Amino acid sequence: MTDRRAADRLLTVDSINTHYGESHILFDLSLAVDSDEIVALVGRNGAGKTTTLRSIMGLTPATDGTITKNGDPIHDLDPHEIRKRGLSWIPEERRVFGSLTVEENLRLAAHSGAGDQSDTFEEIYEQFPRLDERRTQKAGTMSGGEQQMLAIARALLGPETDLLLLDEPSEGLAPQIVDDVVDIIRELNESGVTILLVEQNAEMALELADRAYILETGEIVHESAAADLLDDRETMEGYLGVK
Template identity: 50%
Template sequence: MEPLLSLRDVRAGYGETQVLDGVSLDVHEGETVALIGRNGVGKTTTLRSILGAITPTAGTITYDGEDITELDPVKTVKLGVGLVPEERRVFPGLSVEENLRLGSYGGSDTENRRSVEEVLDTFENLSRRRESRGVDLSGGEQQMLSVGRALVAGADLLMLDEPTEGLAPLIVDRVAELIEEINDEGITVLLVEQNVSVTLELADRVYILDKGQVVYEGTPAELDEDESVLDRYLGVSV
């Protein structure tokens, strides 16, 4: 089966600084695939290249059989690709409901597209705070709002950049449950996450990135059996 998303020898960066040095990876429909590695190795740059916020200098990116290498973010989102950025980027002066309604403009007309009310029904915390401004939400609530905004835009592929960063342990558990629920409902997930235990719990397959290159691919079980890999590339063990 052809992958939903495929990167082949992608090179990209900022100005004269090359960050990605030939990244190749596949994400199949229905999977949760994790991309892990130390800070600064190119994980966020990979997501931004897929979205179209950065145009690769070499290589190809295909989504659902279409070459999206040079598409801008507006066109990529219309195809069903959504990004929940590390900074969350909630509009601070808008209410929860207004943030979601703004996210619903444009986007993709996919089967996975949800209405504002469906998202509010899914996120009880947000439903109770639908009139609250983004600036008044907790970190966990802002993260859920950012995810919800991608859902109302019709994401078939949901890319998550460090979704548990800075959250309390109980909220981390809730966000992990949410990611699992979204995947179970048919949305493909590409996850960048520093929390290795969360990553291994959620992912079907794992790629490790180092110095702009994929240095490892395997299942969480395979990675669990070879602690030297995690120690070498992340300085942690499981």
């Protein structure tokens, strides 16, 4: 694991093992995310990337090892308690409530937070003007890019988020829409949200990220600055199939 100052470390995953039934998926996996970083977790399909995020969020708890946020253990907490600690997860395929309007999706998320969130709610519309234009539109009738914007906006409501886990945000999106999503991720990070990004589009992820890990069959096999990995074509081709 990278030797970084503990004061900067927001999330530490230390030697976790995770199983689905009798299937062993993650093997002594360790990674760290520091405040204000974008960290990319890349790997081939089936490498265990989504399982890593699910383990961090307590949805598929690790069978051993530790996960800490700001030095405090969270691996034994229920998912809703982990959410209260400032972690938010946007799953693959976005999973918005298609039969509800944009506003209903957002109000449902806002309702899970403590206190009056009216100011934050209006800030979301300022940050995502396309959603403001579609307040009364059913989410299921929007484009994939608009649904991804809604999923990101929804994750920022409720308990305050300082660490966002993003799972395949570019999946199924047209290249121009991917560029829009990349801009949103950058803006979020610049506003103070730390991001752990799982992404099949490795080049896109590495262009966004500060650091990167490669996951292969449940094990971390490479860690470096994202820019260094992007320039290392041998490693990119060997582990990710990117020439």
